[in-house]
Amino acid sequence: MKVAVLKGGRSLERNVSLRSGARVEDALERLGHEIVALDVGADLVKRLVADAPDVAFVAMHGVGGEDGTVQELLEILGIPFTGPGAAACARCMDKSLAKHAISEAGLPTPDWFAFNSTAFRELGAADALGRLEQSLGFPLVVKPSRGGSSLGVRFAAAPGEVPQALVSAFSYDERVLLERFVDGREVAVSVLGETALPIVEAIPAEGDRYDFEARYEIGRTRFVCPAALAEAERAAIEEVAVATYRALGCSGFARIDLILEPGGPQVLEANAIPGLTDTSLLPQAAEAAGMSFEDLVERILDLALRPATA
């Protein structure tokens, strides 16, 4: 089969995407497929038309590749592709849209407010900050609405820290979220097809709990898979994760990140195209389920080509 691997692009997560893409190509080669490697740029459509692949493996992260843009083009060109469709990608990418969909489906997600910068620049939204802070309480988390990894995510422990955190978050997107801080265990559920894979727990090193960058550094965060959870906890997390996946209209795969509070799981966000590098969580979860990386890649291709049998 002729598989186009879409990777790179212009997003801030270009580097991770190139690593994901390289690993996928490697697996595809072992599986005996013909590979067309595409570092996504201005010639994307031309190359897709010229190469006419049977299927596109989208190994892109962040704005452009994970937000539905590339998926929209693939839909227009009639090329089947891996992972969620354009609409689901757009919803997952924008945390504000995703949280609306999640809470409308009756699923738990921490309270939040979303603003675009115009609200502050032109509508005096700053005057509402006090009220909003009172409602969410401190500490609160400020994050860009669209953006992967930890970039631009800040804790604000007190009202005085909010403006600076907002300036940071607005560096990454025109819209930001202020979210109630949820204290609990951090878990990630990779969903493949409609099935939850074993849960991964991220355990930050002592002292790094409030450092979002630490999560992306080997050695500063420990990942345990399958997570040590009571049966009821595991079932509750999986149920919420799969329901979130459905509520967002995902297909193929996605990764749902949650916090397990004493009262139950809370959904933080969904990643339409989770990382596929050596250290990424989806491959770890697949491995815990007894799938090699090749098995995982083959299954993802199957889901792209035969979504009905998923």
Next chain:
Amino acid sequence: MSEVPPPPHRRRAHTSTRDLERYAGLFAARTGVMRSSAMRDLMAVTARPEVISLAGGLPDTSTFPPQSFAAQMTRIAQESAAEALQYGPTEGFEETKDCIVEVMGAEGMLVDPHDVIVTTGGQQAIDLVCKTLVDPGDVVICEAPTYPGAVPVFCSYQADVVQVECDGDGMRVDELEQLLERLRREGRRPKFIYSVPSFQNPAGVTMSLERRQRLVELARLHELLVVEDNPYGLLRYEGEPLPPLYQLDGGDFVVYIGTFSKILSPGIRLGWAVAPPPVMEKIVLGKQAADLCTSTLTQYFVREYFAEGRWRQYVADLVEIYRGRRDTMIAALHEHFPAAASWTEPQGGLFIWATLPEYIDSGDLLAKALRADVAFVPGQAAYIDERGRNSMRLNFSGVTDAEIREGIRRIGVVVAEQVELFEALTGADGAGRGREVEGGGPAAAAGGGAEQNVVPFRKTGGAGG
């Protein structure tokens, strides 16, 4: 299809999570401090061709005449092919050392060739000095901010890095004095003080003569070494040259690091170190273990190039070009950066250090700037702690005047957006103007417009933080 099929390459088997853990069990403790981070991934985006990068530290090698390069390499091929392709002595060739003596002489330093070792770039000299002097946990003192490329070297030797604030006259030697006293009381003996005294990377500042003298005095007094890294000394665009620390000290307590990177080419990877004989003996052993010898071929190239006798003219040409680019950048900063920003005005070297209002994180700003296709180095890279977050390093040597103007304009736009947003958030009404009255206003009114924005170092934080 070509006649010769491409060689089959072997694809590495996949590493499973278990493999990762197995490898991790083998890693040395020092790899724990070698960090990879989201910010590093962000820096990778700066390499996109459409990005105007003020993030590099690149000399402009396009100014080197290709025909001269061709002639020298041809001469080497015709006259000394076998030797140029052979191993050489660990310390480097005598002829290379003669060139080094000449370069150091141009800055007023007298040096015994026996005290010199030729290294693979100045970067290896930093590594070899650490290899020779630093045990895990040893204190290494450097400037704040310091050369970003030195930080990973210090960290890989597990040094306890302590930074001393800089101001417009370079390292605050009075703070250094207090720090040395404090360390003495605590029973911690620093191994060396790392400094870039002239046109510092990243701050662009130059250490005053008085401080230079006091620094070498302190080294003598405390019997510790100063590592003087001087890649830019000959790239002075204005003002009188100051004596290098090596010259002031005579080479007893100063280890000197030099390089051909900025006066000829960084691609040839040729640098050197000068150290007192007992220290040199150990450095040579370290060099032997590291790579046996520095590239013979590029040493031959330097020899040929110096034999032509035009190297000083080439440096003079570079000085002309870089001076113009520095002036362009300063003018662009005045035009496009907000009043609340400040920056250094270097008398030489390759960098300007700009500081923004406290609430702007230059790492986040970089993400925004990259969307406008422009890049710089966030200030945090020059500190081992959380400082420097509102500063940035801007390079003017490796970009054209047009790129400098456009690059600074683009950064100015994203900074202005952040300033406007912060003011909207905090209700600070026209804070830019307000600040001007409080701070730089009077100086500007007195015609000191240039000075108002100079030397933006924080005075707080103390030595070592």
